[in-house]
Amino acid sequence: MTTPTSTLPARPVPPAKALRRLFLTLFLRGRSSRGLQLKGAPKSVGRRLLSVLIFYALFGCIALTLAGKPVFALAIYLHGMTFVFLGMFVSSSAGEVLFNKEENDILLHRPITPQALLWAKISVLAEISLWIAGAFNLAGMIGGIASGGWAFPIVHAASTVLEALFCTACVVMVYQLCIRWFGREKLDSLMTTAQIFVSIAAVLSGQVIPRMVNRFGDLTAFATHTWWIALLPPAWFASFDDALVGKASQSSIALALVGVLATAGVVWIAFVKLARDYQAGLQRLMENVPPRAIARPAGKSEPRRRWLTILVAQPPLKWWLRDPVSRAAFSLTASYLFRDRETKLRIYPSLAPMLIIPFVFLFQGGQATGGTFQVAFSGAYLGIVPLLAVSILRYSQQWQAADIFRVAPIAGPAAICNGTRRAVLLFLALPVALVFVVVTAILTHGSQLLLMLLPGILVMPIYAILPSVTGKGVPFSLPTEEGKAAGRGLSMIGALVFSFVIAAMAALSDHFGLFYWFLGAELLVVTLLYWALRHALAGKRWEAIE
Amino acid sequence: MIALNRLTKVFGTQIAVDAISFEIPPGQIVGFLGPNGAGKSTTLKMLTAMIEPTSGTASICGFDLRSQPLEVKRHVGFVPESGAVFESLTGLEYLEMVAALYGIDAAAARERIRQFIAFFDLSFETLTEKLLGAYSKGMRRKVVITAALLHNPPVVFFDEPLDGLDANAAVGFKSLIQTLAEEGKTIVYSSHILDVVEKVCHRVIIIDKGKVLLDGRPDELIARYQADSLERLFTQLTGGAELERRAQEFAKTFRS
Numbered sequence: 001m002t003t004p005t006s007t008l009p010a011r012p013v014p015p016a017k018a019l020r021r022l023f024l025t026l027f028l029r030g031r032s033s034r035g036l037q038l039k040g041a042p043k044s045v046g047r048r049l050l051s052v053l054i055f056y057a058l059f060g061c062i063a064l065t066l067a068g069k070p071v072f073a074l075a076i077y078l079h080g081m082t083f084v085f086l087g088m089f090v091s092s093s094a095g096e097v098l099f100n101k102e103e104n105d106i107l108l109h110r111p112i113t114p115q116a117l118l119w120a121k122i123s124v125l126a127e128i129s130l131w132i133a134g135a136f137n138l139a140g141m142i143g144g145i146a147s148g149g150w151a152f153p154i155v156h157a158a159s160t161v162l163e164a165l166f167c168t169a170c171v172v173m174v175y176q177l178c179i180r181w182f183g184r185e186k187l188d189s190l191m192t193t194a195q196i197f198v199s200i201a202a203v204l205s206g207q208v209i210p211r212m213v214n215r216f217g218d219l220t221a222f223a224t225h226t227w228w229i230a231l232l233p234p235a236w237f238a239s240f241d242d243a244l245v246g247k248a249s250q251s252s253i254a255l256a257l258v259g260v261l262a263t264a265g266v267v268w269i270a271f272v273k274l275a276r277d278y279q280a281g282l283q284r285l286m287e288n289v290p291p292r293a294i295a296r297p298a299g300k301s302e303p304r305r306r307w308l309t310i311l312v313a314q315p316p317l318k319w320w321l322r323d324p325v326s327r328a329a330f331s332l333t334a335s336y337l338f339r340d341r342e343t344k345l346r347i348y349p350s351l352a353p354m355l356i357i358p359f360v361f362l363f364q365g366g367q368a369t370g371g372t373f374q375v376a377f378s379g380a381y382l383g384i385v386p387l388l389a390v391s392i393l394r395y396s397q398q399w400q401a402a403d404i405f406r407v408a409p410i411a412g413p414a415a416i417c418n419g420t421r422r423a424v425l426l427f428l429a430l431p432v433a434l435v436f437v438v439v440t441a442i443l444t445h446g447s448q449l450l451l452m453l454l455p456g457i458l459v460m461p462i463y464a465i466l467p468s469v470t471g472k473g474v475p476f477s478l479p480t481e482e483g484k485a486a487g488r489g490l491s492m493i494g495a496l497v498f499s500f501v502i503a504a505m506a507a508l509s510d511h512f513g514l515f516y517w518f519l520g521a522e523l524l525v526v527t528l529l530y531w532a533l534r535h536a537l538a539g540k541r542w543e544a545i546e
Numbered sequence: 547m548i549a550l551n552r553l554t555k556v557f558g559t560q561i562a563v564d565a566i567s568f569e570i571p572p573g574q575i576v577g578f579l580g581p582n583g584a585g586k587s588t589t590l591k592m593l594t595a596m597i598e599p600t601s602g603t604a605s606i607c608g609f610d611l612r613s614q615p616l617e618v619k620r621h622v623g624f625v626p627e628s629g630a631v632f633e634s635l636t637g638l639e640y641l642e643m644v645a646a647l648y649g650i651d652a653a654a655a656r657e658r659i660r661q662f663i664a665f666f667d668l669s670f671e672t673l674t675e676k677l678l679g680a681y682s683k684g685m686r687r688k689v690v691i692t693a694a695l696l697h698n699p700p701v702v703f704f705d706e707p708l709d710g711l712d713a714n715a716a717v718g719f720k721s722l723i724q725t726l727a728e729e730g731k732t733i734v735y736s737s738h739i740l741d742v743v744e745k746v747c748h749r750v751i752i753i754d755k756g757k758v759l760l761d762g763r764p765d766e767l768i769a770r771y772q773a774d775s776l777e778r779l780f781t782q783l784t785g786g787a788e789l790e791r792r793a794q795e796f797a798k799t800f801r802s
Contacts, residue, residue: 018646109594
């Protein structure tokens with residue numbers, strides 16, 4: 001071996017382009033790989049992104065039904081839905097993209113400014129946001145020509161770019177402020193909370209505004225009962241369209257200006273003003289604080305046991321988790337649900353917005369006369385909690401550690417999936433179901449409607465076991481890039497359809513006085529189906545790792 | 547070349563690095579030793595401007611760590627213990643990306659990369675076709691070492707650089723750092739493989755609980771403390787003397 005000795009001049013070239021290319025490659029190709037060759041690289045994210053973009057483009061075709069309606073009505077629908085998709089995508093991706101602990105060892109000792117690093121990441125997030133927004137708005141832009149003229153696609157494209165920038169900047173700003181105001185100890189939980197609120201706000205904006213348009217008509221008129229519309233971002237960007245190619249009323253011009261100024265302000269705060277704090281945030285992630293010694297009670301030689309260990313060792317969990325492998329998987333899953341920053345950042349912000357829809361239905365059911373369908377629908381939709389949670393728990397940055405499941409003398413994944421499923425049912429599905437029962441009881445004054453939640457709750461175990469049977473239930477076994485949030489819309493649609501069917505059957509049976517018969521039949525079908533699925537799961541063997 | 551003056555890092559209420567001071571001149575290979583949690587990695591991360599010191603100062607090649615962090619970063623190379631890389635890039639993509647961050651143009655970078663892969667016995671095809679996620683630990687370590695030296699830095703920090711390298715590569719690596727030091731580069735070498743440190747380093751600094759315990763030439767320190775080797779000296783100083791007896795007792799527990 002010969003020692004390389006030539007000297008190269010170190011020229012300070014701005015590394016922005018290299019960084020941007022890096023983060024786009026990482027996003028599309030994923031951050032980790034088991035593939036052996038470049039040709040066999042995991043293109044799944046890129047491929048999935050393409051399929052998701054096609055899905056969004058098709059979903060956006062619904063906007064064609066609004067063709068010919070006033071510009072504002074069409075634009076508010078498009079911007080409301082875009083806000084939901086972008087908000088969910090950016091908020092669920094931002095944590096991993098902005099604060100990836102592993103990349104600190106690779107990048108933080110290189111001569112790059114925190115601003116350059118931040119800008120590179122943000123530009124990639126914004127670019128992908130624009131792809132999603134562009135795909136969804138494509139049909140609407142064409143449909144808008146009927147009422148807004150040929151300039152509508154250009155104006156709407158401009159307002160969509162503004163909205164994507166606003167969304168990205170808002171999420172980044174929330175993260176930066178968390179870092180600025182709070183220490184590392186609180187950072188993880190705050191980031192999770194912030195992400196949950198951003199996701200909920202995005203879904204609420206997308207759900208509320210189109211409903212309000214139908215209810216109140218012209219929202220840009222600033223009537224006394226619609227003053228609050230000025231607070232909702234999608235209305236600003238819809239007003240942008242309305243001001244330039246629509247009615248151009250004073251209120252829409254004012255709201256459009258609010259949108260432009262708010263975007264400029266948030267972009268400046270997030271990308272310029274707070275960029276210095278970005279480095280501080282990254283550094284805090286690297287600080288390995290040695291664990292504090294746990295105080296032992298006087299006279300005790302054993303260290304204090306964690307609540308989870310105690311819980312699992314006591315009845316009824318002790319009886320429910322008799323199999324030691326399931327018990328271990330249960331403890332592992334529960335620990336990650338409560339302690340792991342990355343898991344928390346993915347699971348809670350993904351679940352929270354999903355619950356908006358059943359809550360909206362629940363409130364409608366509580367207020368409406370009858371309301372059986374709405375309450376039954378919200379109950380049935382609850383099944384998405386275990387379905388989605390088990391699916392999301394498959395992904396982890398420590399996915400390679402899951403090899404231990406295969407190394408252990410276990411024939412198949414059944415026992416591990418069982419433990420994970422039970423943790424999800426106990427710690428996520430059960431609390432949510434209890435909240436729904438309480439809310440329904442309050443809204444319906446404890447009426448018979450409460451029973452309408454039962455058809456949905458009964459079917460929950462089926463939802464929970466489905467991912468395991470289809471080979472998607474082994475926890476923490478896949479790299480996070482395989483499960484980008486952009487594809488979650490498909491699960492939502494599937495759950496919506498199934499919930500609709502269950503709710504319709506429950507409402508119909510109630511209408512004809514056959515509800516208890518329906519409940520009995522459902523119980524029988526669910527029991528048989530669950531037994532068959534359990535049997536299928538027990539027979540599953542490990543799939544080969546490529 | 548490197549000067550630390552009461553450099554301190556405090557995490558919450560815990561002092562990870564406690565006012566350490568020393569200087570390292572050009573051309574010296576310094577073994578930076580200490581038990582787990584002694585503050586080695588924190589010190590290296592401060593010296594590479596990855597984390598900010600709580601107090602104290604340090605300079606590298608005359609550049610102040612606090613006021614000129616980018617200049618410091620331009621003049622140091624760092625091989626972190628984690629050996630982290632972006633696994634979904636090929637080796638070549640990764641190294642070209644790193645070169646771009648130091649402002650090295652693609653042609654010069656590729657030439658330099660060719661020199662390194664020849665040195666490390668890697669094939670160019672491997673570098674262009676395989677993703678880093680599929681590399682063995684040793685191959686990945688070679689790429690990380692290459693990435694640290696690509697911009698020809700005057701100061702290089704190695705944190706467990708031999709981890710994963712096979713015997714031949716390890717011998718070549720030791721020869722490499724000795725040659726680099728002869729050319730005037732300053733090498734800070736943190737490792738738990740103490741016989742290598744003893745053979746390669748001109749000087750060792752042993753820290754424990756964030757404080758410098760010893761600083762001197764390995765042979766002089768061994769003679770002064772009448773130890774058989776650097777390893778013995780290290781265990782004497784850091785409370786590892788009882789380990790052999792405890793290991794034997796522990797091994798007995800496996801008897802059924």
